[in-house]
Amino acid sequence: MVWRRLLVPMSYTLHELHGVLQAAMGWEGLHLFELRVRGVGYGSFDLHLEDPKVSLESFGFRKNGKLAYIYDMGDWWEHEVRIEDRLEATPRKRYPACIGGSGACPPEDCGGPEGYSARLEEASGYDAWRDMETIAEWIDDVAVIGDVAMMKDQDRLDELEGAADQMAARKPYLLAAFSRRTVNARFREEEHRRLMHQWY
Numbered sequence: 001m002v003w004r005r006l007l008v009p010m011s012y013t014l015h016e017l018h019g020v021l022q023a024a025m026g027w028e029g030l031h032l033f034e035l036r037v038r039g040v041g042y043g044s045f046d047l048h049l050e051d052p053k054v055s056l057e058s059f060g061f062r063k064n065g066k067l068a069y070i071y072d073m074g075d076w077w078e079h080e081v082r083i084e085d086r087l088e089a090t091p092r093k094r095y096p097a098c099i100g101g102s103g104a105c106p107p108e109d110c111g112g113p114e115g116y117s118a119r120l121e122e123a124s125g126y127d128a129w130r131d132m133e134t135i136a137e138w139i140d141d142v143a144v145i146g147d148v149a150m151m152k153d154q155d156r157l158d159e160l161e162g163a164a165d166q167m168a169a170r171k172p173y174l175l176a177a178f179s180r181r182t183v184n185a186r187f188r189e190e191e192h193r194r195l196m197h198q199w200y
Contacts, residue, residue, distance in 0.1 A: 002103030004183070008096045009089070010061075014042045014052035019196025020096045021069055021079070023186040026105035029198025031072035035081075047073070061086075075112035096192065098183040107172040116173075123173035131163035 004024040008017060014035045022029045034043035035052060037059055042052040059065075065083040070076065089095065106116040122128065138160050141147045150156050186192070 002105065002178075003101055004098060005084070005100035006096055006098055007087070008056070010057040010086070011055055012096075013055050015196055016192070017056065017081075018043070018052065018069070019192035019194070020187075021071075021081075022195040022198075023192040024096075024098055024101070024183050026183075026186075027071065027108060027195075029195040030108050031074070033072075034068075034070045036068040036070070043070075072108075072112075075109065075115070077106070077112065094188065096187050098180050098187070101178045101180060101183065103178055104172075110172075119170075119173045123170040127166070128170060131166045134159055134163040135167070 002025075004021075006020060006024055008020055012020070014037070018033050018035065019029075032044040032047055034041045034047060034049055036042075041047070041049040042054060043049040061083045063083065063085055067081045069079040069081050071079070106113075110116045110119055138150065138156065141150050
């Protein structure tokens, strides 16, 4: 399960919340978005939705209130956003802030939840082990045994390059860690401000 716990000022607009969610997830704002509040869609103009420049405060959210955030209409990443509590701001604390979370962000354009699950499974499956075996055999033959003739065998070099490319493509699906420090660094660098203007 991928989740984030964030502190966000109620003065923020839905548009700003979009940028905050993008920065918190680790995405780059490459796709259209929608925030659905009480059956009304706010978001990207290309989707002919209501203008998202409406403050969170104006909705009068109570504790345990919910809204939906949909990102990338092709992959359809739908998030449930819960208002867990309404707190007083701490003086001199920077907002937004991430105070918890779990799970790495799925990469952009990976096929949505189903595509992401399939790629996660493939990243640690049989083909991944075969590619690691190919690389290990090559290292053993060249570095340990000293068979430098392999360096001139184009078929073996092509096989090695293919295995290395596949391993590199799997890397985003093997990063299961969440870093609160990374999310907060993005907030400090105002990434959420930049990301809110993507596809608006």
